[in-house]
Amino acid sequence: MHDAGGGRVAGRELESASGDSTSPSGPAEERPGHLPQLVGKGREVKYADSVPSAFASMLGGLIDANIEKSAAKHRDFDELGARVGIWVTDIDEGVTLDFQRGSLVVHNGLTPERDITIRAEADTVMSLSNLKIGLFGMPIYYDEVGRGVALKLLRGKLRIEGMLGNIATVNTVTRIFSVK
Amino acid sequence: MAVKAFSDEWAKQFKDEVNASSVYKSAAKGWKWTVGLVVEAEPDKKFPESKGVVMDLFDGAARDITVGTAADAQRCDFVITAPYTRWKQVATKELDATKGMLQGKLKLKGDLPTIVRYTKASQEMTECTTRVAVEWPDEN
Numbered sequence: 585m586h587d588a589g590g591g592r593v594a595g596r597e598l599e600s601a602s603g604d605s606t607s608p609s610g611p612a613e614e615r616p617g618h619l620p621q622l623v624g625k626g627r628e629v630k631y632a633d634s635v636p637s638a639f640a641s642m643l644g645g646l647i648d649a650n651i652e653k654s655a656a657k658h659r660d661f662d663e664l665g666a667r668v669g670i671w672v673t674d675i676d677e678g679v680t681l682d683f684q685r686g687s688l689v690v691h692n693g694l695t696p697e698r699d700i701t702i703r704a705e706a707d708t709v710m711s712l713s714n715l716k717i718g719l720f721g722m723p724i725y726y727d728e729v730g731r732g733v734a735l736k737l738l739r740g741k742l743r744i745e746g747m748l749g750n751i752a753t754v755n756t757v758t759r760i761f762s763v764k
Numbered sequence: 765m766a767v768k769a770f771s772d773e774w775a776k777q778f779k780d781e782v783n784a785s786s787v788y789k790s791a792a793k794g795w796k797w798t799v800g801l802v803v804e805a806e807p808d809k810k811f812p813e814s815k816g817v818v819m820d821l822f823d824g825a826a827r828d829i830t831v832g833t834a835a836d837a838q839r840c841d842f843v844i845t846a847p848y849t850r851w852k853q854v855a856t857k858e859l860d861a862t863k864g865m866l867q868g869k870l871k872l873k874g875d876l877p878t879i880v881r882y883t884k885a886s887q888e889m890t891e892c893t894t895r896v897a898v899e900w901p902d903e904n
Contacts, residue, residue, distance in 0.1 A: 637868065638865070638866060638867055638868025638869075638871075639866045639867070639868075641868075642865070642866060642872075642876065645876050646876045646877060646880060649875065649876050649877050650877060653877070672863075672866060674863060675863050675866055675867050677866065677867060706860070706862050706863045706866050707862060707883075709866075710862060710880060710883045711883075713880045713883075714880065714881065714883065763877035763878075763880045763881045764881070
């Protein structure tokens, strides 16, 4: 497992280091599972691949910054145990976020045994991070951003596989993801 | 009339486009950080030296946009770095800036939640660059 320190991804600052779209693991949608080395340096967000893809660095950095800034998001992070895949359909890149109740391992690409998988275009993925969180920690779908996300869900441009059995997980991930 | 890419004239027209955009004005409300664009040299594309675009953006307006050295741009709160060709692709709508960042084609340095919060503003800023008619050095 790789600590992304050294300036590539820190809690608040990100410097995506990948110079090109091709990550060492390749953009293959499904990759065989691989076991990250169990090495920890106390950081809560770690990377399974020696060179995280730019997308993996961005998502890992975003979550790291969010949980550092918000106690509520940190509580969600500490309680969440789930494997969440995110596939960006218009760039053919994805990540798997392996939330392990208080730590997160970010994998390049999609790895097996995911609880939920979100498939959407890049813009929609960014919109998910801009969803406001309302009462009882529920994402707000009635403002401009929320309506846009809901519409994409209805039109099939945002697909969340495994959502039916994991509504609470989807909401928790959305809260951790949200920069609002 | 077309202006030379990443020249002072280009910076002025870019600033005018940003300040003329009601979309940007609304989407960037509350923004108070400087943004630097590092345009890396590509001598084989007749772009021999790296340049830096320094954007002083505040609350939905561009207070100043200047072209200087790469080091000038690197001192900004947010820095986006890419080779000349990539920036040309962005300015000619061949490459979407958001996708470019997710793919690592444009390298971003800065506080991520802040820039994600202002995704719409940054998209509109990219739109503004596409509205400036540019003379590209590798096309002459």
